[in-house]
Amino acid sequence: MAKPTPSSGSSAPAPPSSPGPGPRATRRHILDExxxxxxxHFACHGQQDLDEPSRNAVLLHDEPLTVLDVARLGAVDAELAFLSACATASGGATLPDEAIHLASSLQTAGFRHVIATLWPIYDAVAPQVGQDVYQALADAGQTRxxxxxxxQAVRRLRDRDDSRSPLVWAPYVHIGAVTVPGLTGATEIRQKEATAVRSVAGNARRSTSRPSAGSSPAERCGRSPTWAGTHIPGCPAEV
Structure with missing residues (x-):
């Protein structure tokens, strides 16, 4: 289902409405639209191929819409793709370190935001997640x-008495542009990231510094008798 392009890509149009379910939701029609x-917004079944993740797909009225189909689209200028189907952000088993799935293919095609799922989702709760997200977007008036x-929608779902299992609420993920409070440009973001990396590296060095030979047994052993996988002389085998 889709909604005509609004005048501003960051504004929040009404919920998607066309081409809709049924015979019109064909592979060719969807690709054209x-x-x-x-x-x-896709509210349908998802299909995962662990051996050939490029065949991962959503199942339409006539045939699947695959990762390869989306990859062949070319560049589009679009705002949001909501994939309310099973395992739409899950890749394959042969290339576990590569993000080959429908969510990444739509983002690469040009969708700034993609909401997708990491594993099969429950029919009983998926519509509520969609309703909560769209209502929040309507209230906010933008997708930023x-x-x-x-x-927030996932937290509400998690807090329900019948939705405590992570299998119910945890599969929903957002892929794409994220607003970072207090930052206004890419340069500032890179600077903040560099500072964070230096801070983490410094903390890691301090936390893994090998005790000096002249320190006391308590200082040398601490809570663990090993450092970087090597036994520290004078420490018991277990503490």
Whole structure:
């Protein structure tokens, strides 16, 4: 389902409405429409191929819409793709370190925000997640904070008495642009990231510094008799 492109890519249009379910939701029709709409919403079955992740797909009225189909789209200028189907952000078993799935292919095609799932989802709760996200978007009037809005919807789902299992609430993920409070440009973000990396590296060095030979047994052994996998002389085998 899709909604015509609004005048501003960051504004929040009404919930998606066309081409809709049923015979019109064919592979060819969807491919023709994807580049013409800012928002798309898939509420259908998902299919995962662990051996050939490029065949991962959502199941339409006539045939699957695969990762390869989306990859062949070319560049589009779109805002949001909501994949309310099973395992749409899950890749394959042969290339576990590569993100080959529908969510990444839609983001690469040009969708700034993609909401997808890491494993099969429950029919009983998926519509509520979608409703909460779209209501929050309508209230916000923009998609800039979509990651936070999805987080809030998932928290509400998690807090329900019948949804405590992570299998129910944890599969929903946001992929794409994220607003970082207090930062206004890419340069500042890179500077903050560099500072954070230096801080983490410094903390790691301090936490793994080998005790000096002249320190006391308590200082040398601490809570662990090993350092970097090597036994420290004078420490018991277990502490």
């Amino acid at each position: 994807l580049g013409r709409h800012a928002w798309v 904070d979509l990651a936070a809005l999805l987080h």
